Structure formats: structure tokens, C-alpha cells
Amino acid sequence: MKKNLLLIVILLGSLNVVKAQKLDIIPKPVHIQQKPEVFVIPSSVQLIIDPGIQKSASYISSGFLKNSGISPKVSIGNKHKKHTILFLVDKKMSLPNDGYQLSVTKKGVVVKGKSPNGVLNGFQTVLQICSAKEVKKGTIPYVQIEDYPRFEWRGMMLDVSRQFFDKETVKKYIDWLAAHKMNVFHWHLTDDNGWRVEIKSMPDLTLKGGFRGPGEVLLPSYGSGNKRYGGYYAQDDIKEVVAFAAARGVAVMPEIEIPGHSRAVTAAYPEIGCVTTQETKSVQGEVKNVWCVGREENFQILDSIIKEFTTMFPFEYIHVAGDEVNRATWEQCPKCKGVMEKEGYTDTFQLQNYFFKRVEKIVEKYNRKTAGWNEIIKGGTLSPNTEIFAWQGVNYGIESVKRGHKTIMIPGQYTYFDMAQSENERGHRWAAIIDTKRVYRYEPIPINDLTHEQQKLIKGVQGALWSEYLDLPARFMEYQSYPRISALSEIAWSKKEDKNWENFYSRLTNSHLNRLANMGIAFRDFPPTANYNKGKITVTVPYTNAEVRYAVQSSEPTKQSPLYTSPIETKDYEHYKFKTFFGEAAASPSVKAEKPAVANWNSSKIEVLKISEDISEHVDKNGIWYLSFVPTEETTANGTIKEISLFENGKLIKSYATERTLKTKSRLRFVIDNYNEKNNYRIDFTIENKEAKESAAKVNLDCSPYQEPEVKVTSSMSENPKFPFSSLEDYKIDTYLRTENSCINGDWILYTFTNAVTASKIDVLTGIPHHPRFIANDGHVEYSYNGIDFEKGDSFNYGNAIIYPKQAVKAVRIMITGTNNEPILAAQDLRIHP
């Protein structure tokens, strides 16, 4: 008996030995064969580097030291010697561009690439193997890898205009892209809020247009406040960054924003803009931000700017933007109208096309090709060499391909990393809420809409990080980038057939998050889920060994907060917050404990489901209750809901009859003001699954933490009819006020309650929800107990102020004491705590 046991133990032990270690490579390689044995890296290992990639020698040796812990000797050559690591360029290899082979045997390591970039891609794989969790430091398991990218263009854009990132930060950003085998860094260098690249023939572009603040030509924006803010790159800085990127196999594509998004240009050189009698606003609320197309000198200026760009950027493409042009400006300008008349144009898109045809000629003159956002294909034809960036959606990419353009898929709905990653996080929402899984789910080739030939025009896929609100919190730029870019890299590189979220997530959480941490990235970790049921909070950690900590009293968990180890007994589940931490810098958003769903369903066939649930157990007080329908997965948001009713003791409280789709994430309001423990509560609703697609969701019922007393809102300012004052009376967070103009000293917004309200605390918020744009900088709140006499409260801090009333409040007033230096002011519903 004992003997048998021993035998089993030995067998199990040896099984462990023969099992190949997980390498957790991201992006996943095309072919990989692995053996359990390992190559032990000699402590005096030699790296032999092909003369063809000599420029990357120091990058390779320092990266090798960092990831393997072994300081190598480096020599230039192309012959493999025993126990060395050879990096070889072999143009004759029969692999797609950027492909490589990696062979690790007892003889040593050979990384062979068809091009220098291919070798560098192989090098990244070596680094990842050395840093895989299961691989012992100082060893490399025997592997044979043959690998190549699915797409030739694997890009990422960073906006350095709205927030300025210095040269060293940009280099780090590029370094992280290289680690993911991404090969294009799209540098968004100019926009309304700052011109960031030195142009010697136009020095004021940076000297004036590179800064904003009081007394500057550009007003403060995007959190820059009442101070001088900005910066720019000298031409030598740019060249340094370009060389740094080249040593890592990353090409740098510059973007010059023309003819719109050009407030920084027209602030520095007003004569470049149109002369108009009436100011119209761009999508972002900017005025005078368009190049005049009728001013002939502007084309000479563009020629000299583009010429200087080509001395700094050797890359084949210059991106000249063309997005969101406020063409209404041209309709007001005599010079632009003159061109339209002369050319017989009836539409300003034709004028835009005229502009880009001329820009294409300039770009061609300097032996470069033009790239632009998807709007530039409107209004006429362009050169077939012009490459289009489809940002507004997949259909824009389809249209661009059908028009014969090489196309980069960069749909905001999947690859805009300025979008928030979950409902309650900072970030834009206009395209979608985009978490890592949604990025991973994106498939860049719309096969149903394009022929096989047409599909070849999709050259690649790209992400974008716009920087409007990357000012806060610290290192938010890193949080918004990773691990979403890790997912993007796999879409761009790996075979479509190999795509598998669970497998990717396992590689990511097993080894890759640690690699990100070692690169120094403050990435967004995955949050835990916390469930409250019958007096107990139970937390599910997002992956094995995740470090989940919690805080009580609704404060944010920190690195010092207690570690979650077992279920927590409490009745105050609403006051707990949970958060995953990784290393010193990375963390997830915090989450609260959720109560069990009051109902759920899962259907994959065409059917009508009538659901009736007793929810008495879930209702425990008077208040405003919200019923929300939450799809289990994004892919299960199919079907419609209607006839949603809440009953108390069989008597209808309220009913919502109209049909709404599950995609709209409906949230329905019910008021319970007759609560009693003995009452019985029930909800009824109807689901109609109209197609044989999966419809699955849960239904949550939550009591609002706020009061919603009847209120009337008035102001000294004029309202934008699309964002009226009444939007501050509905307590819907996503509808908010936008004024027509910026605020000035003496302006006010007054909230008057029909009946005075007793509150422990009132949050007064300005700016767009989830987004500190158009906030009140200078001002304070006031409150009144009788509606006549007002007391002064807190000053605005980053657009927010808090009131702690001592008696029932009849009115709250926002008082402005200075312009917010933005084109408009935005304000939100009051958050009134009981």
C-alpha cells in the first residue's frame, strides 16, 4: 500500500517535470512547438547580432538583461556558435513580412527574421518567454516557433495636444508598443488645444500655439486651469524619438490636423483662418478653428510645414486629418465662397475635397503618401494612394474600401481607448463603453460586406488614445492604454482562427500583467465581483491569486486596506468597496457589492416570455427604486422588453408599456412610499426574442442613494436648446445643461425646490458627466433655507462643490465669479443625499 502510494507520488512528480511550461505569449504566435527541456543561459552568454540590425544592438542587449537577469556580451556577426543567441536577418525566408522563426535547442537560440523588424518581433517573443511565470529565470524552454502578423499595419495613436506628454513619456509609450509587436505609432501632434511640433518657418505655431492659459493666445482647456500650460517638441527631439522607435521596429506617422481642429494655428496666425461675420462652433465647441481654403498663401504655408515634417519623419505616410471640419465657417467666408462660386460647387464637402486634392499634391511633391480620417473621402474623389482611417464606425471602413482606398480600421466603438472601461469610470461614452474583452472581440475584416479582393485593402487595425481628460488621476494614460492595447495587439497579429477570449485572458493574467507591471505600466486591472446575499458579502476574485482589498464607509480601498480573504458578514453592504491591486502602481476600479438579481432569463429561440417574480424579499424601504435590465454579455443584448409593471399587494404602482430594446440598457424608475414589512411586491414584464439570437440578462432592483425632490432650474445664461435647463430637473445623470456661451463673473444657475428638502449633503457638479469639460473654475455655491436669503458655501474645486445643510433647503445657487475660459458652461443634476 505504502509502496503504491510512493509510486503514484513519483509518477505525478515526473509528470510535472515533463509538462512544458506555459509561455503565455501575447500576441499568440502562429505555430509553436515546445519541449519540456530548457536551455540554461550561460552567465557569460554572447548575443550575436546581424549587421542588418546593428542599430538595435543596445536595445536588444538591455532588454535581454532586464528580462533574463543575465548581462550579455554583444558582438556583430551572422554565424551561430554553441550556447549563444543569434539574431539573424535572412531576406530569403519564405515568410510574410515581419515574420520570424525562433529556435531554442541545446545548442542555443537562433532568432531569424525576414527583415530587421522580423528579427525584433522574434526578440520580443524571447523576452516574453524569459518573463513567463512558469519559466525559471535564466532558462529558455526548447521551442520552435514560426510566426508572422495577420495585418501589416498594427498601430496606436496618442493625442499630445489636449494634454502634452514629454519626449521621455512618448518614448516609453513606443517601447510598450514594441513589446506587443505593434509597428506604427501615430503621433497626433496638433489640435485646437496646442501645436506641439517646432516648425522653423512658422515659429509662433509652438511659441504661441503650444501654450494655453491666462494671457495666452489659447484659453485654458481640459483641466489646464488658470496657469500657463503646454509644451512642444523641438525638431531634434522629434528626430530622437523617431530613431528610438526605429531601433524597436516601430514607424512613426505624424498627424497634422488640417483644415479643422486648428484653433492653435489660427490663434498664433489669425490670418490663416477664415474672415467671418458670425462665429460658429465646432463639435468640441471651438470657434475660428478652420483653415481658410480661399486664401492662396495658405497652400504655400502648408507646403512649408509639410516640407519640414518630411525632414523629421521618414515614414511613407503623412496623416493630414480632415475630421470634424466645421464647414459652416466656409459658408460665411467671402474668400471660401469665392472658390466655391468659381469651381461651381454647391456643397462645402466639395470645397473640402478641393482642399485635400491640393494637399495630396504637396505631400506627393515630398515623396510621401497622404493619410486622413474617413471624412476626407466625401465631396469628390482622391488619389487611390491615399490611406483612410475609418474612425466613425465599421461602415465607414467598408465605404472607404469600396471606393478603392487602403484602409485602417480604427472604429471608435471598439478601439478608442478614451472611452470609459465600465459604467462608472472616467471617460467618454459616445462610441461605447469599451473594456478589454470588447476590444478583443473586435474583428477588423467585415467579411459579409466585402469581396475577397476588397478585403485585401484593409491593411490593418489601430487604436487611438485622445487625451481630453487624461489630466487626472495620475497615470490615467497608462490605465486607459493597458491591457486594452494587449488585446488590440492580438487582433492585429494573431490568426483569426486562434482567437479565444478565455485563452487570452489566461495568458494575460497568468504572466502578461506582471510583464506590464515590470515595464512600469500603471495598467487597469480587472475588478472583482462582490455579491451581497442574506447578510453576507462574497467576493469572486478576477483571477487566481488576485490581490483584492476592501474599504468600508464608502472610501476608496488603498494598498494599505485589508485584504479580502473570506466572506464578510454585514448588513451595511452598501458601504463596502472592493478593488484589485497589482504591484505598486496598477489597480482596478473599485466595485460595490451587488444584490442578487430579482429576475433573469436566457433564450436563444424566437419566443415571447412572460415573467412574473415575487420581489418582496428585495424591497426593504421607502424610496426611489430603479429596475435595470443588464445583458449577461454584450453579445446577449438581443430582444425587447415591454409591459414592465410593479405591484404592491397586487395593486399596480406603475407600469411602462412601451417596448424597449435590451441594447438600450433601460433603467426604470419606481417610487415606493408605502413600504411595510408585510407588504408583497411583484414585477411583471414581457420579453420578446424576435430573432433566434441569444437573449440573456439579469434584472437588478436598487434603491437610489439620492432624493429626487421636485425642482425648477433658472439661470442668467442662455441655454442650448439641445441641452436645456429642464435637463437639470429630471435627475437623469446623463442629461445635463449646456449654455450657449462661456460664463462670466456674476452669472448664476438657480435650483429652487417646490418644497424645502432635508438633506445631509448636496453635491453640486458642473461640467459634462464623467468628463471635466466645460466646468466652473471660478465660483462657489450658495444655499437658502427660505428661498430669499442665501449663504455662501464651498468654492468650486475642479468643477465640484459640496453643501452640508443645517436645515431644510429651499434653493441652491451656482455663483460664477470669473469666466471658465471655455466656450460654454455645463452643469449637472444635484445629487441630494438623504
Ligand code: ACM
Ligand atoms: C476623431 O476622433 N475626430 C478622428
Ligand code: ZN
Ligand atoms: Zn475662408
